[in-house]
Amino acid sequence: MAFQQGLSGLNSSSKALDVISNNVANASTVGFKNSGTVFADAYASSLTGAVSKIQIGIGSAVQAVRQAFTQGNVTTTSNPLDMAINGNGFFEIELQNGGYALSRNGQFDINKEGYIVTSLGDRLMGYQAIDPVSGDVYAPATASVDTFRPLIVPASGVGAIETSEISLNLNLSADAEVIPTPAPPAAAIDPSDPLTYTYSTGIPIFDSLGKEHTLSFYFVRRSDVVDTTTAPPTYSEWDAYTVVDNDTSTLTHNSTIGFDGVGRVAAVTPHVTAGVTPPTNGSVFSALLGTDAVNPNESTLGLNAITQFGGESKPRELKQDGAPPGEISGLSISRNGIIQARYSNGDTKDVGIVNLTTVRNNNGLSPIGNNYWVETPESGGFARGTPGNGMNGVISAGQVEESNVDLTQELVQMIIQQRNYQANAQSIRTQDQILQTLVNLR
Numbered sequence: 001m002a003f004q005q006g007l008s009g010l011n012s013s014s015k016a017l018d019v020i021s022n023n024v025a026n027a028s029t030v031g032f033k034n035s036g037t038v039f040a041d042a043y044a045s046s047l048t049g050a051v052s053k054i055q056i057g058i059g060s061a062v063q064a065v066r067q068a069f070t071q072g073n074v075t076t077t078s079n080p081l082d083m084a085i086n087g088n089g090f091f092e093i094e095l096q097n098g099g100y101a102l103s104r105n106g107q108f109d110i111n112k113e114g115y116i117v118t119s120l121g122d123r124l125m126g127y128q129a130i131d132p133v134s135g136d137v138y139a140p141a142t143a144s145v146d147t148f149r150p151l152i153v154p155a156s157g158v159g160a161i162e163t164s165e166i167s168l169n170l171n172l173s174a175d176a177e178v179i180p181t182p183a184p185p186a187a188a189i190d191p192s193d194p195l196t197y198t199y200s201t202g203i204p205i206f207d208s209l210g211k212e213h214t215l216s217f218y219f220v221r222r223s224d225v226v227d228t229t230t231a232p233p234t235y236s237e238w239d240a241y242t243v244v245d246n247d248t249s250t251l252t253h254n255s256t257i258g259f260d261g262v263g264r265v266a267a268v269t270p271h272v273t274a275g276v277t278p279p280t281n282g283s284v285f286s287a288l289l290g291t292d293a294v295n296p297n298e299s300t301l302g303l304n305a306i307t308q309f310g311g312e313s314k315p316r317e318l319k320q321d322g323a324p325p326g327e328i329s330g331l332s333i334s335r336n337g338i339i340q341a342r343y344s345n346g347d348t349k350d351v352g353i354v355n356l357t358t359v360r361n362n363n364g365l366s367p368i369g370n371n372y373w374v375e376t377p378e379s380g381g382f383a384r385g386t387p388g389n390g391m392n393g394v395i396s397a398g399q400v401e402e403s404n405v406d407l408t409q410e411l412v413q414m415i416i417q418q419r420n421y422q423a424n425a426q427s428i429r430t431q432d433q434i435l436q437t438l439v440n441l442r
Contacts, residue, residue, distance in 0.1 A: 013424060023410050038066055073402045083395050116152070165299065167302035238259075240256070241253055255303070270287040360382075
């Protein structure tokens with residue numbers, strides 16, 4: 001009698017409904033991957049191994065429950081540490097109870113120790129930036145980012161950066177009148193007397209302690225048509241003076257700048273050498289700020305972007321590379337997984353890089369709950385790498401990957417399995433009626 005076939009069909013449909021129900025229950029679970037049931041037919045084995053031409057199957061069986069690792073939709077969140085993987089790969093998580101797991105759930109926070117963690121407190125793995133000298137967990141210019149470990153955001157701020165390079169991008173008016181150099185012992189210029197200089201501007205600079213100072217520049221047009229026989233010819237010369245914090249004792253004749261016939265810098269004569277020869281490579285002209293109590297080290301002045309065109313003298317862009325101390329004010333994550341810390345002084349540092357792990361056979365992974373999978377022998381070898389490298393996907397920061405469950409499809413499959421269950425139940429009922437008929441024969 002066909003009770004066994006009908007019973008196996010009921011069991012198969014029941015398990016399929018369990019899988020569908022689990023998919024529906026996780027339709028809103030971040031990073032969840034929907035599952036499908038794989039069925040197989042069943043036949044009785046012959047003791048002799050002979051193949052019968054009238055062999056009838058004994059029903060069906062669930063051969064496997066297979067997950068579909070297709071991409072889920074990406075949704076924007078308000079948490080800058082949330083991450084969605086677009087493409088291949090899994091986040092690698094260090095579990096609190098030991099071992100590692102893989103996940104597509106990119107909902108992360110920072111715990112009291114500064115580690116980037118899941119909602120369960122498990123730590124996100126990646127390549128941390130480490131100071132090779134002190135071992136501090138942050139990213140100076142010489143930091144190593146190949147240390148694989150749980151990622152941590154340093155609580156400490158960044159130290160001051162002493163100004164070492166200053167770039168001047170401004171125009172000195174070609175219409176300005178020449179101011180002759182006064183005879184000694186009179187001072188060349190007087191910062192308090194605008195008649196002694198042509199144009200002045202200033203820029204903030206920082207000492208080694210991060211204290212801010214004002215560096216003022218005074219430009220004086222000294223001559224016209226200096227030397228037309230040189231290559232390139234010099235048609236005008238300007239003297240440049242510097243003063244720190246309006247302290248006239250720091251007044252320094254920094255350099256003399258010569259311009260060619262099209263208003264570009266043609267030559268620079270530095271008057272402050274301070275033990276270091278200023279670079280004059282090709283058309284790159286520069287001088288030195290010199291040394292004093294504020295700047296014990298020489299600061300290079302980039303003068304190549306100064307022009308002498310008609311019109312007024314005015315600054316276009318004045319830049320310097322110093323900064324005061326700063327505290328961490330925010331985080332950002334690039335599509336390549338680089339975690340960058342922003343500091344209150346405008347500085348930025350790379351804290352680390354998020355790791356993505358891939359395996360050869362995703363369906364060989366074993367789900368353990370909490371949006372985690374663990375590797376098994378069936379998952380094959382695994383590879384660690386950075387986002388965007390090779391076959392790895394990229395990171396979308398401030399977003400999460402939704403479940404890839406299609407509710408419409410699941411509800412249709414639920415109806416199909418319900419019909420299958422009813423049909424198998426009807427098969428058992430029919431066999432019962434046939435058996436009852438046989439019993440009643442007498």
